Amino acid sequence: MKKGNLVYLPMSRGFEGIPHNVYPRPQLKRESFLNLNGEWDFASTNGDEPKEYGKIIVPFPRESRLSGAESQKGNYLFYKRCFSLPEGFLRDRVILNIGAADQKAEIFINGKAVGSHRGGYLPFSFDITDYLSDNNELYIKIIDNPADKTEPYGKQKVKRGGMWYTPVSGLWQTVWLESVPREYVRSLKIDMNSSGCVITAEGVKNGTVSVDGEGDFPLVDGKCEITLAAPKPWSPEEPNLYYFTLTSGEDTVRSYFAVRTLEIKEVDGIPRLLLNGKPYFFNGLLDQGYFSDGIYTPADLAAYEDDVKLTKELGFNMLRKHIKIEPEQSYYDCDRLGVAVFQDMVNNGGYSFLRDTALPTIGLKRRSDKRLNRSQKGRENFLSDMEKTVTMLYNHPSICLWTIFNEGWGQFESSAAYRRLKELDSSRFIDSASGWFSGGKSDVVSEHVYFKPYRHKSAKKPVVLSEFGGYAHQVEGHCMNPDKQYGYRKFSSREELAKAIETLYKTEVIPAVEKGLCAAVYTQLSDVEDETNGLITYDRKVIKVDSERFKKLFKNI
Numbered sequence: 017m018k019k020g021n022l023v024y025l026p027m028s029r030g031f032e033g034i035p036h037n038v039y040p041r042p043q044l045k046r047e048s049f050l051n052l053n054g055e056w057d058f059a060s061t062n063g064d065e066p067k068e069y070g071k072i073i074v075p076f077p078r079e080s081r082l083s084g085a086e087s088q089k090g091n092y093l094f095y096k097r098c099f100s101l102p103e104g105f106l107r108d109r110v111i112l113n114i115g116a117a118d119q120k121a122e123i124f125i126n127g128k129a130v131g132s133h134r135g136g137y138l139p140f141s142f143d144i145t146d147y148l149s150d151n152n153e154l155y156i157k158i159i160d161n162p163a164d165k166t167e168p169y170g171k172q173k174v175k176r177g178g179m180w181y182t183p184v185s186g187l188w189q190t191v192w193l194e195s196v197p198r199e200y201v202r203s204l205k206i207d208m209n210s211s212g213c214v215i216t217a218e219g220v221k222n223g224t225v226s227v228d229g230e231g232d233f234p235l236v237d238g239k240c241e242i243t244l245a246a247p248k249p250w251s252p253e254e255p256n257l258y259y260f261t262l263t264s265g266e267d268t269v270r271s272y273f274a275v276r277t278l279e280i281k282e283v284d285g286i287p288r289l290l291l292n293g294k295p296y297f298f299n300g301l302l303d304q305g306y307f308s309d310g311i312y313t314p315a316d317l318a319a320y321e322d323d324v325k326l327t328k329e330l331g332f333n334m335l336r337k338h339i340k341i342e343p344e345q346s347y348y349d350c351d352r353l354g355v356a357v358f359q360d361m362v363n364n365g366g367y368s369f370l371r372d373t374a375l376p377t378i379g380l381k382r383r384s385d386k387r388l389n390r391s392q393k394g395r396e397n398f399l400s401d402m403e404k405t406v407t408m409l410y411n412h413p414s415i416c417l418w419t420i421f422n423e424g425w426g427q428f429e430s431s432a433a434y435r436r437l438k439e440l441d442s443s444r445f446i447d448s449a450s451g452w453f454s455g456g457k458s459d460v461v462s463e464h465v466y467f468k469p470y471r472h473k474s475a476k477k478p479v480v481l482s483e484f485g486g487y488a489h490q491v492e493g494h495c496m497n498p499d500k501q502y503g504y505r506k507f508s509s510r511e512e513l514a515k516a517i518e519t520l521y522k523t524e525v526i527p528a529v530e531k532g533l534c535a536a537v538y539t540q541l542s543d544v545e546d547e548t549n550g551l552i553t554y555d556r557k558v559i560k561v562d563s564e565r566f567k568k569l570f571k572n573i
Contacts, residue, residue, distance in 0.1 A: 022497055024081055025308035025555035029316040035082075036075055038317050040115055040139075040190045042348040043411050044204055045270040050105060050193040052154070056097040060090035069096065074191055075115065077184035080311045093186045095156040101148070101193075107266075108198040112144045115189025115343055117158050119167045124155040135397070136160075137168055137341040137362050138404050139189070160185035165426075166394040168362035168401055170339040171304065178502045181304075181545050184312045189343050197266035204262070206273045206411040208443070210249075210292070212242040213273045215262070223264030235264060242273075249292040250274035250413045252333035255354030257413075274351070274413035278444055280459060280478055287478045289445060289460075289534040291356075291416070297573050298356055298416070298535035300334030301327060301551070302483060305342055306544045308496065308554040312340070319556070320346040323541060324353045326552060329563045331570035336482065336537045339363055339422060341405060350414035358417040358447070358482075358537070359409060361402050365389035365426025372424040377467060381452035385421075388453075389428040398426065399436060406440045417535075418444055419482070423451040423464065431456035450482045460534070466504045472528035479533050485520060486539040486549045489513040489560055494553035496545050503549035504539075514561045518569055526572050 035053050039045050053074050059066030060078065076082040078093060101110070112123070118136030122129065125147035133140040161167075162174050162183055173180035202219035215225060216239055223235040225242065233242050240262075248256040259272045279290040288295040303323065307314040314320065320342065327335055334356040341362060350357050366389070389395060402420070409415055418437060421427040430448040434457035437446055448458035461475040464483040472479065488503020489510060495501065507513040517538075525536050543550035552559050 023495070025494065025496055025553075026081075027307060027309050027315060027319065027555050028557055029314065029319050029322070031315045035073065035315070036190050036317050036343075038345060040113070040192060040344060042344055043206075043271045044201065046194060046196070046268065048105065048107070048194040048196065050099075050102065052097065052099060052191040052193065056095050058085050058088070058096075059094045060085075060088045061092050061094075062090045063092050066094050069094070072186075074187050075189050076310050076313050077118070077188040078186045079182055079184055080309065080313065082310045082313070082315055091160050091162070091185070093158040093160065095158070095187060096153060098151060098153050099193075100151050101195075105193075105195050107195045109143055109145045109196050109200070110148060111141050111194050111196060112154075113139065113141045113190075113192050113194065114156075114187070115139050115191070116341075117156070117187050118160055118185050119164070120159045122157045124157070126153055127155075135168060135401050135404070136184075137170075138401065138408060156187070158186050165364055165366055166391055166397050168364045168397070170362050176545065177500070178546055181306060182311055188312045199265055200267040201262060201264060201269050203407075204269075204271055204411065206271075208274060208276050208413060210275065210277050211247050212244045212275060215240040215242065215273070217262065217264070220264035220267065223262060225260050225262050227258055227260040230258065235262065244275065247275040250276040250351075251291060251296075252328075252354040252356055255352060257352060271411075272351075273411070276413045278416055280445070286474075286532040287476065287534075288532075289478050297529055297533075298334040298358070298480075299332050299570060299573055300336050300356070300358065300535065300537045301332050302338050302537050302540035303327075303335040304338045304540065304542075304544050305340045305346075306542070306554075308556075317343065317345045321349045321353070322556065324349045324355050326559070327355050327541065328353065330551060330561070331563070331567040332538075334358060334416075334535070334537075335541065336360070336419070338540075341408070344408075347409060347412040347414060351412055355414060356416045357412070357414045358419060358535070359405075359415050360419040360422060360450075361398070361405060363422060363426040364398050365391065365394050365428070367425055376423065376452040382455060383424075383453050385424070385427045385430050385449075385453050385456070388424065389426045394426070395428055398428075399433065402433070402437060403440060406437070410441060416444060417447055417460075419447045419450045421449050421453070424449070424453045427453055430454070430458070434458060445478075447480060447482060466539075470524040470528065472531045472533055474532055478535075480535040480537075481525070481528075481533060482535070482537050483539050484525075484536065485517065487513055487516055487520075488547070488549040490548040491553050491558050491560065494555055494558050495543065495548055496554055500546050501548045502546040510560050514565065517561065518565070521569055529573055
């Protein structure tokens, strides 16, 4: 199906019944779960209250084909649906959970204001017990102002094209209810170590943590220290997870942890990244998390599992989640299937092609970042969301590195941001400035190399090639924009593409590993809109390279 010169590419996986009908929080799971995804009343305007409503399918962003409302315009979005609680669902309190809403949301139950939230990438919750009746109306008003660069926006742009993509607005992750006792586990913080972990529970004091196959451990004053007799470390090759049940009073939750350590040490005079005490090469792909029919949101959450399995099938062991925060199911798939994650923070602030792309690409990468992104509100929003991102994802063993700023986009005072992030999480590596405008505090030296050969230079810190490649091949019938393709070198056949990538690794990447290269991130996992530089097409239907050929190539790393 065409829209102008753009082609609609449905993916292999669709959805049946209630979309994304999977418990959304795998690391704090209880039996209470009422999914509110599906058909809602919907309208969008330029500010006025709507006079009439159409329909939308939640949790797909308004601009996507899967939403059924992509033709509706306006920066003010209005969602309505009615619900009643199933018999036996209500315990003491009812919590409304929203996975993500871009950008600013106001929540109403039965005409009464419950609360509000800003920021389009993070989950939020409200206790709605006191607003409920037998039959209820949930009303959500969302304002999405594309001109407001103080808010995180990632790769969204109104005039999409090239490396900028279709913007999204509104609800784009699951909306759901849970019922809890008066005293309940509000959150868990899991600090991993080489022999077990320390669990800190917020909201409860005492209880029992029962680790499957390992025994019971006491929760005292909200803390539980678990030491395993024969711990099995987590790695991409052996993604060992330990599942447990925490019981406190009338509340019971399921979760899991892993045994995993990350360190930086000199090995034979070279600074290296260590996983579980041993040097480890993180061989990764850039993963932007875009889908041809749902934009930010796949039709079926199993699409994340498919991407992780493909990553491993091609011989890679890491994904760099690029300027987007995924639903937690995505990270759980990485945890349980075994793929390390380098997680970006989502950028805000302005972007200048000359300052942030053109000049650095030809080598002008040194620049003070103290006066970049001068907006005080923008800085505050970024740091606040950085903290919330760490809180949300802290317990996932797959996440091994945080990226604060990418190529100067919205960058400011990276050393101060590094110190703040290190206070939040000292257990992971931090890349303060992926690509350039570095020179301040960072755990690694981070390079982007596209238009020239990579030449490894020794450094006092571990060296990470955090973006390279970007070789493009357009597969007929599987590209969104047949008239345009974006990439850093273009190839007319899949065989030419595969040979070029092989040569790139054999002549530039693999020789650099012995010299000190600690990680490499090839651009990219999948095509995205105009970009046809993925190893798989945008609709996930054609793998452009041979997996056995790639696995053989990576045996040398």
